[in-house]
Amino acid sequence: MTAPDAARVSLVVFVFVTVQQTLMVDLRVGGxxxxxxxxxxxxxxxxxxPARGATMGxxxxxxxxxxxxxxxxxxxxxxxxxxxxxxxxxxxxxxxSWWLPTLSSLVASAGSVVLYGLxxxxxxxxxxxxxxxxxxxxxxxxxxxxxxxxxxxxxxxALPAVSTxxxxxxxxxxxx
Amino acid sequence: xxxxxxxxxxxxTLVILVLLSVTIITLxxxxxxxxxxxxxxxxxxxxxxPVRSGIDDVIEPIGSFLAGSVHYGAVRQQNQKLQxxxxxxxxxxxxxxxxxxxxxxxxxxxxxxxxGNLQTLPAQVIAYGxxxxxxxxxxxxxxxxxxxxGMPVVASGGLVGQIVQANHHTSTVRLLTDGASTVGAVxxxxxxxxxxxxxxxxxxxxxxxxxxxxxVLTRGELFSTSGLNGAAYPADIPVxxxxxxxxxxxxxxxxxxxxxxxxxxxxxxxxxxxxxPSTP
Numbered sequence: 001m002t003a004p005d006a007a008r009v010s011l012v013v014f015v016f017v018t019v020q021q022t023l024m025v026d027l028r029v030g031g032x033x034x035x036x037x038x039x040x041x042x043x044x045x046x047x048x049x050p051a052r053g054a055t056m057g058x059x060x061x062x063x064x065x066x067x068x069x070x071x072x073x074x075x076x077x078x079x080x081x082x083x084x085x086x087x088x089x090x091x092x093x094x095x096x097s098w099w100l101p102t103l104s105s106l107v108a109s110a111g112s113v114v115l116y117g118l119x120x121x122x123x124x125x126x127x128x129x130x131x132x133x134x135x136x137x138x139x140x141x142x143x144x145x146x147x148x149x150x151x152x153x154x155x156x157x158a159l160p161a162v163s164t165x166x167x168x169x170x171x172x173x174x175x176x
Numbered sequence: 177x178x179x180x181x182x183x184x185x186x187x188x189t190l191v192i193l194v195l196l197s198v199t200i201i202t203l204x205x206x207x208x209x210x211x212x213x214x215x216x217x218x219x220x221x222x223x224x225x226p227v228r229s230g231i232d233d234v235i236e237p238i239g240s241f242l243a244g245s246v247h248y249g250a251v252r253q254q255n256q257k258l259q260x261x262x263x264x265x266x267x268x269x270x271x272x273x274x275x276x277x278x279x280x281x282x283x284x285x286x287x288x289x290x291x292g293n294l295q296t297l298p299a300q301v302i303a304y305g306x307x308x309x310x311x312x313x314x315x316x317x318x319x320x321x322x323x324x325x326g327m328p329v330v331a332s333g334g335l336v337g338q339i340v341q342a343n344h345h346t347s348t349v350r351l352l353t354d355g356a357s358t359v360g361a362v363x364x365x366x367x368x369x370x371x372x373x374x375x376x377x378x379x380x381x382x383x384x385x386x387x388x389x390x391x392v393l394t395r396g397e398l399f400s401t402s403g404l405n406g407a408a409y410p411a412d413i414p415v416x417x418x419x420x421x422x423x424x425x426x427x428x429x430x431x432x433x434x435x436x437x438x439x440x441x442x443x444x445x446x447x448x449x450x451x452x453p454s455t456p
Contacts, residue, residue: 017224018227018231021224021227021228021306022227022228022231022232022235023231023235025303025304025305025306026303026304028304031378031379031441032308033305033308035308049186050186050187050189050190051185051186051189051190054186054189054190054193055189055193057193058193058196058197061197062200066216066217066220066221067217067220067221067224067306068306068307068310069305069306069307069310069312069340069341069348069350070307070309070310071201071204071205072200072201072204072213072217073197073198073199073200073201073204074197074201076193076196076197076200077194077197077198077201080190080193080194080197081190081194084186084189084190087186088186113308116309117309120309123201123205124205125356126355127310127354127355127356127375127377128309128310128355130355130375130376130377130380131308131309131355131377131378132377132378132379136308136309140308
């Protein structure tokens, strides 16, 4: 990854963090706010494949963890698993399909929330399952489904357009 | 013809990142690394504060504009000037009501009979929880104002929670309802009636443990901080009131459900009690 690529990725992560910490945390439905940071590993997995999905999930998760009272590193762990999972699950699919970002966002967001609660529980934070998981899944997933396409386009613009892991490039990012 | 081998790179990357994440989580939970991550969080939060504040300043007028537009749409046949005037007056009225509510909360913070001689530091609530998995609020005072980890936070009715992250100019408060919150409490008039009041997650009532089966509790009975030696809170701060209590057939403890005395969903101003377990 070249310096301009790294700068683009950093810019996209910064934009997502800013949106999350300013707009989303105040946008509450039934006491739950959307979590757009979960879109980053999903989009990177979709655009760049499993390795890049995992790397983006780890990096963006660590950044997200800086602003949360939950265990430091937990978002990074969930992010790398989800980014890898989306990358692997979509290897054989036509990544230019219009419905793929939306479907990936639906599954990845719901999976991320559940995984987050479960891993927190397993890592000694039992209170993380004392939340209304269904409500969180519904709110987070609904918001991320709406924002999936622009998120994938932004991440596609940021990630270098080279074929990785023997897979075709997505062609669904913004053109540079 | 040899079959093309699938690259192992993604899996290797995943294994490395998972191990790295688990290592970070483990180190954060124990030992001195937790202080490092806390410091990094503090720096990030301080660095991000101007961005958050700037964007809030931009968003607030847009929100007011949108609210005004919605109202305008409902009465679009009316005279434009009259409508603007009505909107302006309504906005003024709302602002006056908000100011009055804020004043009420602030003046109530000046009269906390149960706080005694302890010093308090008033603070504005600047954000509600940044995670869906924890019940927290962010307040607009930090280490530079004298806030330290573990300090109790109160509002006009009683206990709100405890400082769990102190940055330079802001702090994070874990609310009573958070699943990780436990408060040592006393109830009733009988000496030695101790209980542990625990949070059960955002929006859920509190539960009291250690209350012996058969204890008679009336609805509305107050639980206050115990202030026992080494406790996390000073004594006599109202915590919660009983909403229901029942004895299990085989349990040695009452199942006691409580409601916090403070409305934790509508906090605007709180006070940080400058107290630590070693404070007399």
